[in-house]
Amino acid sequence: MNATIPQDGGTLHPSSPNTQKPFYDFHPLRFFLQAALTLTGAEAGSLWLRDPIRNPIHTSILQEGDPPFLPQFDNPQLLERWIAELGPKNEPRDHGVFKPNSNNAGMDLNESGLILKLLPEILRIQTSYLSQPRQRRHSDHKSAIASPEFWLGLRFANDLQCFKAFEALNSRSSSSNLWPSLPIAAQMAFENHKLATLMRDPVCQLPGRVEFHACLSSCLQKESARQGQLGLILINPDEFGVINQRYGQEQGDSTLRAIAAKILSGLRQSDLVFRYGGAIFAVILEASDAQRTQKVGEKLLNLLSGPYLEGKIQLSFSIGIHSFDGRTDNGETDINDFLQKADHALNVAKLSGGGRVVLWQPGEFDSIQSYDRLSGIFTADSERDYRNMLLLWDTISTISANEDMQGIASEFIERVAAVFQFSRAALFTHDDQEAPAVIAGVYGKDSHGKPNSAHSFPLSGKQKELLKITRQRKKIERIKWGKKNQSHVAYAFPLTARDVFLGWVYLEGVDDVLQLDSSDLVFLDALAKQVAIAIDRARLAADWKSEKQRESQQLKQEVEALRQALPQARLVYRSPQLQSVLETIKTVAPTDVTVLITGESGTGKEVMARTLHEHSLRQDNPFITVDCGAIAPTLLEAELFGHVKGAYTGADSASEGRIMQANGGTLFLDEIGELPLDVQAKLLRFVQEKEITPVGGGKTRNVDVRIVAATNRNLFQEVAKGRFRQDLYYRLQVVTVTVPPLRERPDDILPLARFFVEKFALQYGKAKLRLAPDTESLLLAHSWPGNVRELHNTLLRAVVMAQSEIIAPTDLQLVDDSKHTSPPAIPEKEVFIPSSIAAAETRQPAFDNLSKQNTHLSPAHEDPWEALRRALSDQLTAVLSSEHGAPVPLGRWLVEDLVIEADKQHRHIARRACKALGMAETTFRRHLEKVNRETSLGLVTRTTHWRKIQPCLESLVRTASLSDTPKIAENARRMLLHIIAEQVADNTQLGAKLMGVSVPTYRKSIKTLNAAHEI
Template sequence: MPALTEHRNSEILIELNPKLAIYPLSTPQDAHQFIQVQENLRSERNTTNELFVNVTPKNDNYFKIFRIDLNKATEISLKNSGDLQLKTNPIKIKNYCWLGLRYENNEQLNMFSENHLPTSLYKMLLAFAGSLSTYCQQWQSSLLDPLTQLFTRNELKIQIAKLQKRKQKFVVILINPNDFKQINKQYGRKAGDSILIEIANRLKISFAEHTLISRYGAAQFAVVLPFFATERNDDLAQCQKYTEQLTINLSQANFLNNTCSIAFNFGLSLNLNTMSTDITLQTLLLRAEQALDVAKLKGQNISVVWHKALVSQCKEKVDKLQGIFTTSESKDYRNMLLLWDVMSMVSVATEQKVLATNFIERLLATFAVKNIYLFLEASNDNAALIIGRQAQKQSKVDLLPSHSITEPQLALVDKCRSKISNVEIVFDENNQSSPLYAYAFPFIAQGSYIGCLYVDGSEDSLLINIGEVLLLDALTSQLSAAFERLFLQTTLKRNQELEQLRLQQELKELRSAIQFSNLVYCSIQMEALVNKIQKVAVTDATVLIVGETGTGKELLTHTLHKLSSRADKPFVLIDCGAIPDALIESELFGHVKGAFTGAEQRNLGRIIDAIGGTLVLDEIGEIPLDVQSKLLRFVQEKQITPIGGGKTQVLDVRIIAATNRNLAKEVSAGRFRADLYYRLNAVEIHVPPLRERSQDILYLIKHFMTKFSVQYHKEKLQLSPSAATAALSYHWPGNVRELQHKVMQAVIFSEGNILSPHNLALDIDGINPPKTHHNYVNTMIDQNMDTSHIKVSSEKGNIMTEQLSDTISIHTLWQQLEQQLSQQISAITENTPIVPIPLGSWLNDDLILIAYQVSNHISRQAASLLSIPESTFRRKLQKAENKKQAGLAPRPKNWSELTSLLTQLIKLDIDMIKKSKIQLLSQIKLRIPDNVSLTAQLMAVSEPTLRKLVSS
């Protein structure tokens, strides 16, 4: 074994119990050196002498004791019988356990004589012999590699640290035989071990006796050589001399009995800073490893001295297993543990932020970094900081780029993004005590850059070698896949939530449609009415419904009840106009037995039947004045007293009243109590007559045609254009009830499949025929009606568009559209009476249908053309197609010119719905500036919505 330095020998003795010194020896030279150390210790400890006992167990009752006096040794063979033999011989050492016992005087030494040796001491030494030998073998194995008998890596580090502490200049040389894995594979591991022993022996004979030589790990060796020159150039010359000597002694000789030749590479790291300890042991060895990595890349029998410029060179093509398996067992364990922890994080991660935070914390526990940041790409293609940490801070902090990240750091991140590969830089600024090494590792998912990991630190703490670079590459690769997976999961979850919200909205609309399934309408007026009903239905407010006969007041009372919280409670409808005046009080409030002539039985009254539910007083205007006073108390206090009774009963009832009379005029005429009117009129709902909502006429005809065709087993019927014109021009004094009866009669007596004005029994002579804008052509109102008025061309299967002439500008098209809208409005306002046409609804529906066809029925593209959300487009498309299927698609004869302009503008302009609506409103205001009601009907919006549109 190589001789230890005197200081190291002293350390080994001092580290143990001062009364007991154990040291491994294998040669006489070691023993003499050991004796010299002991002599030095003796003088330091002021002891008179030392007794050194070599304990070598041969059996249970025999051991040897050597008494050593510097130049000679007395061998004492002691047997269990107590026979003591003294011999003076040269030292012949075959064992490696020395037990040193200190004594202060000769009296203590005489204890080992024949007469004074206690049996107890003998037994103690005998008992300790086996355990001490075992311990020393284990201790020796921690100092020496069992195969080569060279120092281990740990002992090498201890020796280098001592050299640094003494400010000594030296060079660390790492030696690596090329392709040693292939040698093991070809010759076998036993032969490989033999080659390693040969290399170790050649290293021993290549240098002086006290040279520090180590098996660095696996097939790598390390040699530490001192410098004696004063100039750096002389140091490099000595390095060159050392490597030439090594190359000669190692590479020019064959191994395994001249059957195997091996080339070597050398990596050198110089410790020249003898005035400070800024270059740590870790940095020194790391530099040697990096230099060796570069030497491997350059060829065989190459030596490289470390310098800053070669750091990037060592990252080229290298076996990626080096990222996990190194020549250091501690690093291997650390790397494997780090990889395992990261894989565990990835497997359970559910959020990007949490995974990034855990990853950063784990790296902080492994590498001595100063700053560490993790970036992921934001939607605007900029680096978004997910988590950041600065080592000088004691607690974790999430940092914003503008707060802590410097411009050079961001520049490195941008460089990593542009190159999509590892990048590094050295910040050697004047205000820093040592250079700052910075690295950026990209996150790559499916070939695309999605972010990066940034780390930096001082040269001594973070200077990483190729193996660690490859390890971080592997970790960022795993993180990339995890971040991509979590992003997709988050996107999917968000899309599912949006889809769920959309489905919930559709379900809400469907439920609303089911609740209003008895209300057949498509006009803006009825839509506003229904919205009002929905709001008031959920309250307990008293409602007064007014409207002409046949407008559907009773149907609205049922709707109010179904939408209220009392939907599962009683619904009681009392037709006040059908009850004789003499009986109405008894019918409402009840009576006791004998209250009047003929009152033979007790009657509770109809009101009491509605407890907890809804009470509808239809035709409230028909109640006599003398009953109105008693009704007033009920409406006010919800209390009733039967006729002839004295007990008052409080009822929980929702009150709805309906009438076709103008109660305000009835109050003025003295036929209705004012106080009752105001009590009933808490919320008034006015049902417009059919003539004021012409949009619903054809829709209702279609509905009743279908209903009665099924009911009376008739074939599918269609409405002729002339009948449609007559229906739109008829004033419908009986409103929906009259229309229903006329359609029922027409279906019953129809003989063909087309209904004419005569079938509908409309008074043709009393109808004012409309002008051109009502002259519908080639139109049959049926469920299969197409949108032939929308002309969209198709060419070679591409997107359905009309080719614009290059000479036509968007401005010209808008001017033409303005003229078309002006003509439509003029045609409407010239009629007497004016029949409002929902131009705004037509424009909106046509834009939706045109965009859908132009986009090859792809909703996302169509929504993009119109600059509206896809969910909004789908909802509008559904409504437009429902109107088309319901037979509400007929347009005036000259409407096709307008749709042609819309088709061209959709291709060239954006935000068409909003712009066309503004264009239409401006044209309407030019011709009828003061008629808000008519303007709202033409725009197909409610008056409040119109006011908002005008103000905006």
């Protein structure tokens, strides 16, 4: 009987006699087939098991006799078609007995034959074996249960024997009827087959590692007892990982099946084949000496080497061999030692380039490591494997949890000593100039059964020599001493990483207690290698940290030297007004009094605060700036005072806060007028007591800081309006310094301008750039409402855009001052957006109401809402009349440009900008981040006609910041919705596109307006 390893979808092809052997020597179906031939008197037979549940359909074919009942099937599809048509095209006799038909799918079958279909009802198979999902209902369970088709083909020597067998199968006499016994025997064989299948490798259908260890141990004991010989062959394809990487795991599994089939075809029936692990196969040859085992290995090498996957890839193989001779080994052998030698031979073949057979020779492989890295961890001894896995896991956890060399060494040595019962254990480091230094060591046990730690670890002369030899040979060494019944043994394991010898693991104990074998030493050596890598990494990390600390200290010294050598930050001024301010600052700088700096935006209040700090006694300590207007009110308290871990959602770690960061230095509170009242109360306590309490904490902390505050508001008026605490105001204005605006100190304009031009010209590689006389005159004539910040940005833009060495007046792009001569009109109350689609006659009066609400406006200034309505109407008309492209999202453009304009006018202070638009801060930030991101990617586009909307938005945002009009963005969007709904009527698709929203959102917006009687 022969069978072929599955190659296509798990199907087993039939094979010609004497070409291949069964994939498992104890195949239970083989015994059933042989018994059926004996029972019926047939001279040949074929047994096939067809499982219709699997996808693809799985068919197993077994043959017995020469020639077999079925011919060779080169095409698995032909076999499947023949089986599927077996019943309809053959004449049924009785029960499940068929007479073969020679017209069966092209099959040339002998007429002296019978085909038996053993009833599926007898061979019920469990859903667990079919790997089907668990059924929840009885009806589901019933439909899921199916039987394989179990067929038996018998060929007889002549028609007479065939007739006798048929009569025996269909006899009414229970004593001579063979039919009941065959299905029952088939069922038993099939159940045994399932159990055997569970023990095999699912890919190659070969026995696995556990069976291999058990079989090898049994064979070694048998050959040792009779002084016989045994050969072991390990086979591994070179560069097999390329197949999985390039073609995928399915193709890799297919290749493994093909390799297994070739191995089986080149061996005797009595030879045993296993899948040892991964892509390594093992062959046990009983009654084979080293010479014959090597010849078999060379035969397999020639047989296996060649193309696979239909010629897609060419594989070579490495083969390692070791043999056992019971006549010379005195009947003593260790299975792990025997296996390791074959494994070493395989590794030699791999390291030498592959494509060769290597026979293990004594003394030639001492420096070669095991190719199978799990050979010392998994030994087929479940208790030992469990112990090794626990210790391996503990070692990994130790390495992961510790960053220092001491911690790794201590925990590792303690665990190893406890698990293996070593009386003494230590880890030594190596230094060429000094004796071995113990990092961690244990000896004996305390009263609680725990190992005693040893800070010093004395060694005898022999033990020191053991370490010396281990370092020289870089492999495991051992020594023994003491009496025979109480002998001691010591092992030394080398610690190496990156080809550098780091030290030793020293283990000592009573030999009878330890009872270590070769697999234990392999395992301990593997652990030592991992610990060596961890210690090397910890040592490198410590060296890196020390180097960084040294560099940091050196950098601090260099910065301090530069601070002493360089002059203080340059203040460019010429005006007596600013000179007076600086004299005041220099007077109060040496003291610790609180200073309040006032002035318009852009006058340089932060520069003055830094100047104050640089002239104070705290100049070597931190200067911390807190922009009170740029931090969300909900986060401001935690930002200032810090918070403990878990104080609020998202507080995953503690934070000391800005005030504590400024300890010993200066705390600059910019835009202090923006502080919420509740935070003002806590800040007052800090100003009075110089104590803070972190958010979520209960302990107060003393802080030594100097407070400098700045604002562009009139805090006295803010106090009168109830927006600023009076007690905090008087605490802050101990010394008030007012920085005059740039228009009040014209003597500083040109010095500052020339300084900025020189600075930016050097920065952008335009060293010869200078201001034209007309440009300087224009700078002097400008009122500079943005003060020094505006001058700074104007000249930065001019330097970057300059095309010549002279900055002309046109390069400045100054805004006409006449636009700032009078303030824009301010609505007295909320502006409501009228809209009416329902009745055309009511539309115009709605906008008349808007005009009535703004009758206070000066004739020279048009109401911004009316201007926006007219501009949006013109914009929509232009879009609808355009013949180019699809409608543009006017609604999205409107909101985005309002956000951009508010952010620009309020100098990127989100709190003010969102307040002006009447928009939630989170919504505002989301819109702003989105448009900024799209701008950076070049995705923001606007039509030329849209530019007419921009002045309306500028005026609207400016007006909103000076009035109490709420929800500017929402009202503007509602106005556009009204205009769109009015012009496109019931075309919801077009309306949604114009608003830049989905159709459901657009319909919901229209419904909301209808409900509010606005349409």
